[in-house]
Amino acid sequence: MNTRPQDLVLTPRGIRFLGRTFPCAIGRGGVSTSKREGDGATPAGVHRIMGLMARPDRVRVAGEAFPIGPRDLWSDASGEPDYNQHVRAPYGHSHERLRRADPLYDLVLVTDWNWPLAEAGMGSAIFLHIWRKPRHPTEGCIAFRRDHFRWIIDRLEPENRLIVPEALAGR
Template sequence: MGIRFRGRVFPCTIGRGGVTADKREGDGATPVGRHRITDILFRPDRIAAHLLPPTARPIGPRDLWCDDPGHPAYNHQTRAPFAASHEILRRADPLYDLILTTDWNWPDAQPGKGSAIFLHTWRRPGFPTAGCVAFARRDLLWITQNLAPTSRLIVPASVASRAKNR
């Protein structure tokens, strides 16, 4: 699969559940839609801040993302200590060294509609995500450096119907 941005096509991987118009928490699918990029988060110990837009925010050791549909912080960044279910943003592996967050089910999250739809670094080419869109590190960095306020991740419904027909 590939994503087109600024006249270039970048290889990427999507969720293990394919693409869906009916996103649910834990389904492993990438949601159909027009998703605004809402934030840039990065590991300052792994990526130099000067390589990123000035709006990029460092990921600290206590930064988390709530994925508990029953919690008021569902689909929002939070900090440890945090008892509800969550993802650790400062991971040991490089997947979240650079994250572009999206407005999927945010800021007014509906319980169970899915959380943490990020653009991040892939584990390896072709290895699916839990619903995010993942890229080679160099490609994600280039995309991040060339974002505009109007940049969007567009996942067309036609991709979901093609995936169902396979």
């Protein structure tokens, strides 16, 4: 797999980006080449970064960010047509709240994993976000220390990709 200096590359030590390596947390299920909804795994592959969401009441960002409001949710209802999509409350199917009491989703980078045309059961909401505590496993996302994540976000360009090598699967 050809990587570029502007790619965010998962390594055993963390995410390598622009010559620096940042510690990160990955899914409790490790890296997987056969991602499924609810397995807690981080999917291997080359993932495009599709956009930034932010809590405007908590953080300010340069450039465009989708503002996370009180009714914003992300559908993880595998059999529904809006599976792995942004939805709004009230929403009668399984979902994850984007506006949380904790700071995990104060800043969120959305990847193109199983998006925008989601295949049922293949997994939803593979985000990059702030971690709960150092290296605390996620549900499949990649999470960072807040200041490291801000450093990364401040330097992102449209061509940046997230690379999760298959070689890390099963580790």
